[in-house]
Amino acid sequence: MTYLFISKNTKQQTDHLIQFVSTLLEKDITSIQETPDIHILDRREENSIGIEDVKDFVKEMIFKPFGASKQIAIIYEAEKLTTQAQNSFLKTLEESGDDTIYILCVDNEKNVLPTIYSRSKPIYIKQGVLEAATKVKPPILDQDLVEQFGYVDSISKDKVECLKLLTDIEEYFRVELENEIKNDNINSSKAISEQLKYIQETRNKINSNCNKKLVLEALLLFLNA
Incomplete structure (x- = not known):
């Protein structure tokens, strides 16, 4: 499963990310960086995230979760993913199992490829509140x-x-x-x-x-x- 965590306010995004991840893992998380089943790709100090960054990151996800039923992969400022990196990452998203969750933090959903967006579930942070997309009941x-x-x-x-x-x-x-x-x-x-x-x-x-x-x-x- 893949989520797009969408907000231009990076502080609100980070604060709600901790809450969101805690719910996914069904336990209180106080530090994302110190949780073994959470993997992070953080290139916020860089201008772009390239294909080699993605390949190295994906290698971290080949193992089963360590202390929880799921493992979570977070990419900060995923709008920095190059087109080549996004295309490479797409195959990983398509093949990921039920025990792996990807969270792409972006400032705008339009800054990822349509193929990435179509395979993701957008979560918007508006006025400090999480808002999931709506879907008509079949x-x-x-x-x-x-x-x-x-x-x-x-x-x-x-x-x-x-x-x-x-x-x-x-x-x-x-x-x-x-x-x-x-x-x-x-x-x-x-x-x-x-x-x-x-x-x-x-x-x-x-x-x-x-x-x-x-x-x-x-x-x-x-x-x-």
């Missing part, structure tokens, strides 16, 4: 199970439509997760994280040519439990 989530199964049956032969449904559901739950994290709702955050994990497993099964109807029905049963 209609299927407001239906009863019979209606849901009927819709799945109607699209089950179309892989593209099945994957689109998964993406819509996933994006909705990711925004829900961000809102729960913002409000320090640990239990709800854990539950939504499990739902997102199941959605990803469902996508993997569909891409592996499993029975699309059955795996989508199983997902809906899980979400309705």
Whole structure:
């Protein structure tokens, strides 16, 4: 998972970053620099962040988390990433596992490539408050199970439509997760994280040519439990 932490106020950005990371790791963090499962790329004194900087940083992330269920990679002033560095970093973002979270601190979301932005979840800091992006709830989530199964049956032969449904559901739950994290709702955050994990497993099964109807029905049963 990748977040864009967006603010022109670097002090507010740093203060809220500690709060945000504490919620993600489910423990109080007083110093980002002294936490073993937090990795930092800090080139705030430099004019740019190059491809070799990114490659060296990514090497730090190949190991499993040390003392938490997740490890977090933070890049300060990520708007300084060169185009070459961003393109190199993109593959890492696409292949990162559920136990790795990337946070790119930027002054403006327009200062990263569209391909980076599309794979990230923006978190805005406005007037000292975290504001997650909003996402419309997919209609299927407001239906009863019979209606849901009927819709799945109607699209089950179309892989593209099945994957689109998964993406819509996933994006909705990711925004829900961000809102729960913002409000320090640990239990709800854990539950939504499990739902997102199941959605990803469902996508993997569909891409592996499993029975699309059955795996989508199983997902809906899980979400309705």
